[in-house]
Amino acid sequence: MINTNFKSVLELLQTFSTEQVCIDYLEQMRWGGIIESPFDSESKVYKCSKNRYKCKNTGKYFNAKTGTMFENTKVGLQKWFLAIWLVTSYKKGITSIQLAKDIDVTQKTAWFLLQRIRSCFGIENSNELEGIVECDETFIGGKNKNRHKDKKAKKAQGRNYTDKVPVMGMLQRGGKMNAFVITDTRKNSIQPLIYKYVSQEATQLISDEWWGYDGLDKNYNHLVIDHSRKEYVSLQDGTVHTNNIEGCWKILKSSVSGMYNHVSRKHLQKYVDEFLYKFNLREISDSDKFKYLILNSDVRTRYKDLIFIENCNKLQIIPKSCT
Incomplete structure (x- = not known):
């Protein structure tokens, strides 16, 4: 087994010095030495030339x-592995322009690699939360105060502006976080996520006074912080607040607005997932983040699907550089 406890880009490149070494590593991570057909797990497998195998029952080669996210790309695994290392180790992310320079590919290719990698980050967005759980929403989009008078957005029903996208999050204090792009901040959008991911055995469920959380006290020990009255920490109990998840929103917004030119509404969940992957795995090493993603790289994303999504309605962010 290849030693992948590397601590730098140099060590990574020294470890994965050839394409064959990369292929051997990927095979070991996927199959652990026992080759299994992706078309029929019970089928006998024949080894063929050029690192290919044949599934006996289906007659298909693989x-x-x-x-995986590596399927049908002409980019070598060495560049793929370097891209994964850079994406998972950079706290605020990396743009396709910078990645293109770092791994010597076109910006279009780098963008495609990034989107495929981001599609795998969702593995850290389905955690069961317990203990003390903070719930909150935020809105991703350009600052209305920075717009020209003729281009200022109007308030939509509820809390957000018409050109901003709401994101709802749940944070287990001292633990992991889940967050999802939602259509609005109404009760029907917020509460199903809470019931799905927050255990009803949770010690406390803390939120602000927004009416979208009304009724949760029937199944949870629901505590409310009334921000409308300038209350940010309970006067009765200093542990009752949503400051931790609000701090997470600041990190997410700083990453999105500080790094990327624009984020499509359809792609926004991928950027949220990227943030969560790094946040939830904050206690482990960069090499372990790398290995964890390789182990969970069985998410196939097609270029034509990405292009279709990219042409959908876009959410404008503070310009800095391209995604």
Whole structure:
């Protein structure tokens, strides 16, 4: 087994010095030495030339990349692995322009690699939360005060502006966080996520006074902080607040607005997932973040689907550089 406890880009490149070394590593991570057909797990497998295998029952050929984010790309695994390392280790992310320079590919190719990698980050966005759980929403989009008078957005029903996208999050204090792009901040959008991911055995469920949380006290020990009255920490109990999740929103917004030119509404969840992957794995090393993503790289994203999504309605962010 290849030693992947590397601590720098140099060590990574020294470890994955050839394409064959990368292929052997991917095979080991996917199959652990026992090759399994992605088309029929019970089928006998024949080894063929050029790192290919044949599924006896289906007659189909496959390799270590089949069914993963690496499938059908001309970019070598060495560049893929370097891209994964850079994306998972950079706290605020990396743009496709910078990645293109770092791994010597076109900006279009770098963008495609980034979107495929981000599609795998969702593995850290389905945690069961317990203990003390903070709930809150935020809105991603350009600052209305920075717009020209003729282009200022009007308030929509509820809390957000018409050109901003709401994101709802749940944070287990001292633990992990889940967050999801939602259509609005009404009760029907917020509460199903809480019931799905927050255990009803949770010690406390803390939120602000927004009416979208009304009724949760029937199934949770629901505590409310009334921000409308300038209350940010309970006067009766200093542990009752939503300051931790609000701090997480600041990090997410800083990453999005500080790094990217624009984020499509359809793509926004991927950027949220990227933030959560790094936040939830904050206690482990960069090499372990790398290995964890390789182990969960079986998410196939097609370029034509990404282009279709990219042409949908876009959410404008403070300009800095391209995504």
